[in-house]
Amino acid sequence: MHSQYIRLTQRKLFTLTIMFYLLSGCASPAAYQEPIIKFQQASTILIESARTEYKSANRMARNALIDENSEKKADIDIAKLRDSGVISSEDLDVRLNALNALSKHGQLLLALSSSDAPEKAAEAAKSLNSSIVSLNHSIDNLRSAQPSGNIDQAAGAFSKLAALVTKDVLNNKISTALDGAINSSSKPVSALIILIEDDMRALSVKRQKVISAARVRAVDGYRESLNKGADQIKKSVSELKAAEDNWDNNLLVSPTPGLEAMRDAHSQLVDYAKSSKKPQDLSELVDAVDAFSQRVTIVAEAVKAAKAYRE
Amino acid sequence: MSLSRIELIELLGGVVVELDILRSQFKLGDPVRSDLDEARSELSFYTDKMIRHHISEGSKSFIELTASLLAVNNQLRFSIRDTSKIASNLQLIVQIIGIVDEIVKLIPIAALFRSHLAK
Numbered sequence: 001m002h003s004q005y006i007r008l009t010q011r012k013l014f015t016l017t018i019m020f021y022l023l024s025g026c027a028s029p030a031a032y033q034e035p036i037i038k039f040q041q042a043s044t045i046l047i048e049s050a051r052t053e054y055k056s057a058n059r060m061a062r063n064a065l066i067d068e069n070s071e072k073k074a075d076i077d078i079a080k081l082r083d084s085g086v087i088s089s090e091d092l093d094v095r096l097n098a099l100n101a102l103s104k105h106g107q108l109l110l111a112l113s114s115s116d117a118p119e120k121a122a123e124a125a126k127s128l129n130s131s132i133v134s135l136n137h138s139i140d141n142l143r144s145a146q147p148s149g150n151i152d153q154a155a156g157a158f159s160k161l162a163a164l165v166t167k168d169v170l171n172n173k174i175s176t177a178l179d180g181a182i183n184s185s186s187k188p189v190s191a192l193i194i195l196i197e198d199d200m201r202a203l204s205v206k207r208q209k210v211i212s213a214a215r216v217r218a219v220d221g222y223r224e225s226l227n228k229g230a231d232q233i234k235k236s237v238s239e240l241k242a243a244e245d246n247w248d249n250n251l252l253v254s255p256t257p258g259l260e261a262m263r264d265a266h267s268q269l270v271d272y273a274k275s276s277k278k279p280q281d282l283s284e285l286v287d288a289v290d291a292f293s294q295r296v297t298i299v300a301e302a303v304k305a306a307k308a309y310r311e
Numbered sequence: 312m313s314l315s316r317i318e319l320i321e322l323l324g325g326v327v328v329e330l331d332i333l334r335s336q337f338k339l340g341d342p343v344r345s346d347l348d349e350a351r352s353e354l355s356f357y358t359d360k361m362i363r364h365h366i367s368e369g370s371k372s373f374i375e376l377t378a379s380l381l382a383v384n385n386q387l388r389f390s391i392r393d394t395s396k397i398a399s400n401l402q403l404i405v406q407i408i409g410i411v412d413e414i415v416k417l418i419p420i421a422a423l424f425r426s427h428l429a430k
Contacts (some may be wrong), residue, residue: 061359068352086362130338198317201363205324209355212331 035272035282035289038264040106042289043298046258047099049299052197054095057203058085064210071217085207088201093138095199098158101135105162105185109269112178121160121177125166132159158188171264182200182273185288189266197259205252211243217263218243249302258292258299265292314377316361316368322384323358326407327351329391335345336394341398350404364418365397373417380410 004148065084076139087095089290111120161184218240225236268288275281330351337344367373387403392394397409 086359088363202320205320205358206362207359208324213355214327216331216335218376220339223338253351 019065032247033110035269035285036106036109036113038293039269040110040288042258042265042293043106043262044103045296046262047103047302049258050200051096051099053200053203054087054092054099057087057206058092059205060210061086061243064213067217068213073164086203090138094135094142095196097135097138099196101128101131101158101162102189102192104131105158105181108166109178109181110250128162129166132162135159147212158192161185161188178289179273182269186267186270190263193259193263193266197256200254200259204256208250214246215243252302254299254302258296259306261292261295263286312378312381313374314381320358320361321381322380323354323361323411326384326387326404327358327416329388330354330404333391333397333400334424335372344399348377350401350408352409355406356406357408357415360415360418361411366414366418370417373414375412376414376417379415380407381405383386383410 009293028150062081062084065080066076077121103128104124104127108121108124111124136156139159216237222233222240223237225232265285265288272281272285330347334344334347334351360410383403383406387400387407390403391400393400
């Protein structure tokens with residue numbers, strides 16, 4: 001009750017501040033601050049989930065190969081283990097660097113919208129700039145190693161946009177940089193999120209296959225244990241229960257709705273940047289960012305629970 | 312109607328999971344179980360290949376092959392849980408594997424080259 005009252009009061013204060021800026025004709029970067037803070041917080045959680053998923057993908061695939069071969073009593077060698085990966089090291093580098101740059105872009109938006117923007121923004125711009133250097137390097141590596149599909153184009157377009165924004169910041173054009181950072185980011189950010197979304201969907205299929213195979217192994221183990229002693233049956237029952245829990249839990253884990261909500265919230269940020277910045281425009285932005293934030297909380301809890309089961 | 316690369320991966324993943332449900336109903340050593348295990352292993356291998364590599368979704372062959380795959384899958388999904396139709400279901404699964412084998416051939420050779428070298 002008390003916290004609800006505080007939230008309402010905070011919201012009213014925030015709306016009053018925005019109204020003040022708008023009525024006085026000063027559409028300041030501060031008008032973006034609360035939605036950008038929320039957008040940045042939710043994006044950070046989501047980007048971390050995607051990073052974890054990417055990093056664990058090859059480990060999961062390798063372990064699945066070991067399980068499958070041991071079940072078939074088949075031979076294993078280093079080449080087979082290396083080949084079991086679902087994502088090449090060059091592909092992985094581009095994705096991790098793109099996530100890093102996306103996160104730094106969010107930090108820059110936040111810095112640009114804050115009251116002491118010039119100092120904070122310059123620092124954030126430098127940080128974004130160095131992440132772009134790494135991203136461009138990894139894109140070059142990927143292009144020289146294999147056909148790269150759409151990821152290098154999406155990441156490359158995002159990298160160009162980020163470079164332009166950092167230039168405005170370093171020239172101290174804060175309002176231009178903020179509007180530019182949001183406005184021109186529409187296509188590259190959206191394209192990058194869609195690609196990450198596709199990756200997450202593909203990795204989710206891989207995980208589903210691995211967990212499904214473990215269910216079958218658990219059923220086989222239970223069946224075999226029925227001819228053995230009580231201890232063996234007890235052990236197989238507990239393995240079967242764990243496999244089924246893991247399966248149920250995995251059904252809840254999907255970062256895709258979170259990424260869709262991120263795209264919606266980002267598109268509302270762009271619409272707001274382009275709008276005449278009336279209170280109604282802001283309320284639509286606040287609603288989209290709230291929906292994104294709620295969605296990410298659900299995703300983060302499901303990922304946490306699934307990780308606990310797997311471990 | 313055809314599929315995108317990611318829709319294809321999800322469709323294949325769905326078939327693999329259904330195959331797991333089906334094969335768990337047969338004991339290890341049962342000839343039907345062995346066939347289902349083999350089919351699962353092949354389909355899973357192809358799905359991983361699709362996950363790992365990029366493929367042109369706009370090519371005529373990709374569009375035609377995924378459309379055929381959808382048609383066979385539509386037949387299979389109505390009967391796959393019926394163990395009395397195991398023989399006809401196995402035929403449909405073999406058809407699916409054949410189509411996916413053709414789709415995998417569309418992956419650019421350069422992308423496959425490195426993994427062939429590893430073998």
